[in-house]
Every structure is written in structure tokens, then in C-alpha cells.
Amino acid sequence: MRYARVTVRYKEGVLDPQGTTIQRALSDLGFSAIESVRTGRTFELALAEGATRETVEKACRALLANPVIETFDIEMPA
Amino acid sequence: MKFGVVVFPGSNCDYDAYTAIRDALRQPVEYLWHADADLKGADCIILPGGFSYGDYLRAGAVARFAPVLEKVVQFARDGGPVLGICNGFQILLEAGLLPGAMLKNSNLRFVHRDVYLACENRDTPFTCGVAEGAVLRMPVSHGEGNYYAPPDVIDMLERTHRVVFRYVTRAGERTVAANPNGSINNIAGICNEAGNVVGLMPHPDRAYEAVLGSTDGLALFESPIKALRGEPCEA
Numbered sequence: 001m002r003y004a005r006v007t008v009r010y011k012e013g014v015l016d017p018q019g020t021t022i023q024r025a026l027s028d029l030g031f032s033a034i035e036s037v038r039t040g041r042t043f044e045l046a047l048a049e050g051a052t053r054e055t056v057e058k059a060c061r062a063l064l065a066n067p068v069i070e071t072f073d074i075e076m077p078a
Numbered sequence: 079m080k081f082g083v084v085v086f087p088g089s090n091c092d093y094d095a096y097t098a099i100r101d102a103l104r105q106p107v108e109y110l111w112h113a114d115a116d117l118k119g120a121d122c123i124i125l126p127g128g129f130s131y132g133d134y135l136r137a138g139a140v141a142r143f144a145p146v147l148e149k150v151v152q153f154a155r156d157g158g159p160v161l162g163i164c165n166g167f168q169i170l171l172e173a174g175l176l177p178g179a180m181l182k183n184s185n186l187r188f189v190h191r192d193v194y195l196a197c198e199n200r201d202t203p204f205t206c207g208v209a210e211g212a213v214l215r216m217p218v219s220h221g222e223g224n225y226y227a228p229p230d231v232i233d234m235l236e237r238t239h240r241v242v243f244r245y246v247t248r249a250g251e252r253t254v255a256a257n258p259n260g261s262i263n264n265i266a267g268i269c270n271e272a273g274n275v276v277g278l279m280p281h282p283d284r285a286y287e288a289v290l291g292s293t294d295g296l297a298l299f300e301s302p303i304k305a306l307r308g309e310p311c312e313a
Contacts (some may be wrong), residue, residue: 014226015260017186022129066136068179069226 002047004056008065009040009072048074049054079306082120083297084150084166085142088302091127093165094283098299099124104285105303114146122159122203122302123150125166127281134310137180137222138168147173159203159302160275164220166267167267167277176270176277177235184260185246188221192291193258195266199242200271207301209313213250214243214294216285223279224277225261225268234260235245239243243267 010016016038023037043064045056053076065072081099092109099107106120112130115121117123131140141147147169154160154175166313170176194215197208208214227235236240243266245257257264259279260286267278282295297313304311 015181015184015224016258017182017184021186063135063139066139066179068171068177068228069181 004045004047004051004053004077005075006043006045006056006060006064007040007073007075008043008060008070010038011069011071014069079105079121079126079231079303080119081105081122081302082117083124083126084106084146085126085165086112086128086130086131086144088130089126091165091281093285094281095124095126095215098283098286098295102296103299103303105247112141112144112146113168115149117146117149117153120184120259121165121306122213123153123161125160125169126283130165133165133222134237136172138165138170138172139168141165142173151175154270154275157272157274159305160258161204161276161298161302162172162277163201163283164218164223164264164279165280167279170275170277175275176268177231179222180224180259181224182223183220183224183258188256189223190219191217191258193197193218193266194246194248194250194256195280196242196246196252197242198244199239199269199273201239202242202269202276203241203255203302203305204276204298204309206305206311207297207313211250212294213246213248214297214311215292216217216280216282216284216295217291218280219284220259220279222263223259225265225279227262235265235268238271240269240271241265242276243268244281260295272286296307
């Protein structure tokens with residue numbers, strides 16, 4: 001089975017209070033060298049015969065990412 | 079005229095909207111089941127609050143693929159009045175009927191309290207009956223009500239008076255403290271270009287009877303009745 005991996009992240013400039021909270025928590029734990037955190041999501045898509053990068057891109061635009069606030073990256077299987 | 083309240087799996091404020099209309103206003107109202115592409119002749123559509131589809135992926139993201147939504151989108155494109163309350167507003171955003179998106183509340187808390195709203199556009203079928211200068215009190219109850227849109231879209235909304243509701247203090251001032259979720263410009267509700275589609279995060283469906291603490295939400299359900307009858311729609 002081939003898998004594509006999609007990462008959905010907030011666009012630059014979109015507030016990510018979860019990321020900020022996580023960075024503060026890390027800092028409290030002693031990880032002062034981690035200066036910022038931005039959160040995102042990954043999706044692992046099992047691809048049947050015939051599914052191409054275009055298929056995955058369309059899925060991202062149609063549902064997986066909200067284009068107003070999110071961008072996505074696709075990793076297709078080798 | 080008849081109201082239609084859409085019900086998705088996970089909607090939990092459908093009954094509130096339904097009783098506001100049926101009991102407080104004594105108007106015909108029907109539930110519209112998500113899986114049926116049928117608006118049952120409703121003249122005014124309400125998308126209620128709740129957690130449709132568990133807010134899976136993003137709040138409102140999955141609801142837009144429900145069979146009934148296709149009909150709602152067509153109804154809206156034809157000029158029919160559509161009111162999205164809370165999750166309903168999130169659905170309108172995801173469906174592209176209104177611009178922008180919702181982020182998690184900036185303080186990362188689920189906020190559940192009364193807010194005060196300035197009504198800045200009384201030209202919609204849902205606000206024509208709101209008194210000029212009125213400050214409305216009603217509850218919010220949400221974890222993702224932080225309205226966001228890119229700067230040029232916010233500019234456009236402000237310039238064209240499409241910000242219908244704004245969080246203010248009881249005295250009507252726009253302050254940070256009055257904003258429960260960090261929304262840009264304290265935006266609580268907006269409308270589409272034609273003004274027939276309105277979305278807001280606060281709950282008029284929980285402010286329709288004195289025992290609930292406020293009746294300020296009633297005007298949002300009364301207005302379309304007057305508007306659709308062609309009656310003068312004033313407070």
C-alpha cells in the first residue's frame with residue numbers, strides 16, 4: 001500500500017495560541033532554547049492504484065486544509 | 079411563512095431555535111434533516127449551534143457536504159434569508175457563503191458568558207427589526223469563535239458595512255475586555271454582499287424569554303417575519 005503524507009499548517013500571520021502555550025510550557029520545563037512553536041496536523045492517506053499527487057492536492061483544497069488560514073505540503077510515496 | 083431549522087448529527091441548539099420560533103413567536107417551523115436534500119418549502123433557514131460532526135477536522139468543515147446544505151446554498155444564492163448561529167456561522171464560513179474563518183479563542187478557553195453586541199447593519203432581514211443604537215445582550219458559548227480574515231477582506235467588510243454585530247461593553251464601546259474570543263475588530267457577526275446571509279457567534283436562540291435572562295435575541299427571529307411579509311420592518 002502506498003501512502004501520501006500531508007502536513008497542514010497555519011499561514012504566516014495567523015495567530016496560533018496553542019503554539020504559544022506549548023512554547024511557554026516547554027520553556028517552563030527548561031527548553032529555553034526552543035523559541036517558538038507553531039502547530040499543524042498531518043494526514044496519512046493510503047492511496048489506491050491511480051491516485052496521483054493531483055488527487056491528493058485536490059483533496060487538500062477541497063477539505064483537508066482551509067485555504068483562508070492554512071497551507072499544506074504533500075509528500076508522495078517514492 | 080415557515081422557518082426551517084437544519085439538524086446535523088451533533089447539532090444541539092436546534093431545539094432552542096425551534097422553540098424560540100414556535101413558542102415565543104408562535105410561527106410555523108420545521109426541522110430539516112441533514113441527509114434530506116429538502117428544505118420543505120421553508121422561507122427562512124436557520125443553521126443552529128452545536129458540534130455538528132463532532133467539529134471533526136475543523137468546526138463546520140464536514141457539514142457543508144451534507145445533502146441539505148446543497149439546497150441551503152442554492153436557497154441563499156437565490157436570495158433566501160439564512161441565519162447561521164455559532165456552529166451555523168462556522169458552517170457558513172466553511173461553505174464559502176460568508177468570507178473568513180474561525181480560529182480557536184485566543185485565550186484557548188471555551189467561553190460561556192453573556193456579551194453585549196452593537197448591531198451595525200440593520201439592512202438585513204434578520205436585523206431590520208433591531209432598534210437603532212441598541213446594545214443587545216445574549217450569551218456566547220464557544221471554543222472557536224475567533225473570527226479571522228486577511229486584512230484586505232476585513233477592510234472590505236468594514237467599508238461595506240458587512241460587520242453586522244460587534245462585541246462592545248454595555249455602554250456600547252468597543253474594548254478588548256468586551257471581546258470574548260480575540261476576534262479581529264471585535265467582529266461577532268457578518269453578512270454576505272447581498273445581505274440575506276448572516277452569521278453570528280452569540281446565541282439569540284438563548285435570549286428569547288425573560289426567564290433566560292434576556293429577550294434581546296427575539297428581534298433576530300421576528301425581523302424575517304416582517305421582512306418576508308413586506309411589512310415595514312422596524313423595531
